Amino acid sequence: MDTIVIGISGGSGSGKTCFVRDLTARFCNGEVCFLHQDNYYKPIEQQKKDKEGIENFDLPDSLYLDKFAEDIQKLKNGETVVLTEYTFNNETTESKEITIKPAKVIIAEGLFLFHHKAIKDQLDLSIIIHADDSNRIIRRIKRDSNERNYPVEDVMYRYENHVMPSYRRYIQPYVTEVNMVINNNKSYKGTLDVLSAFIQSKNS
DSSP states (O other), X not given: OOOEEEEEEEOTTSSHHHHHHHXXXXXXXXXXEEEEGGGGBOOGGGSOBXXXXXXXXXXXXXXXXXXXXXXXXXXXXXXXXXXXXXXXXXXXXXXXXXXXXXXXXXXXXXXXXXXXHHHHXXXXXXXXXXXXXXXXXXXXXXXXXXXXXXXXXXXXXXXIIIIHHHHHHHTGGGTTTSSEEEEOSSOOHHHHHHHHHHHHHHXX
């Protein structure tokens, strides 16, 4: 099966997961498949700690990136990928089994797509979702407080000490190298329409 792999990255809170959700909702099963890097985090006991003893989930070593690259290749080969959902140590949420079936268009989403060579080399189209710092921190607070059961003060500490340094080192340098930068401070609908038309052309 001839496939195309689209890599979508961006800083935490930029809206990349929402963008992918809205994009994939426009297509039927079998037209696109979605590989979410968040499901490749290592267990909390394997995470590196900062000088305050706080686990830092915003480092490339926090994830099984080689496994992520391998699963992209599996999908390209027409193989099904089965994962266990990562719930970010939220005791109120139960992990689910996720089955990803291959499709002509593979969408890979995550923080370190362009920094990890084995992933980057498989991407046919690279995209960064951009949002201002103020929008990103607001979205991060809403997400981590509601979905991951994190206290607000914990979210703020991680954003300042983990998220922003990671963004500057592992994501921002690739802004000038990717095929497309999508502005998500207000609306991404126009770009969503363009990318949808591109994907549709690959499925026709």
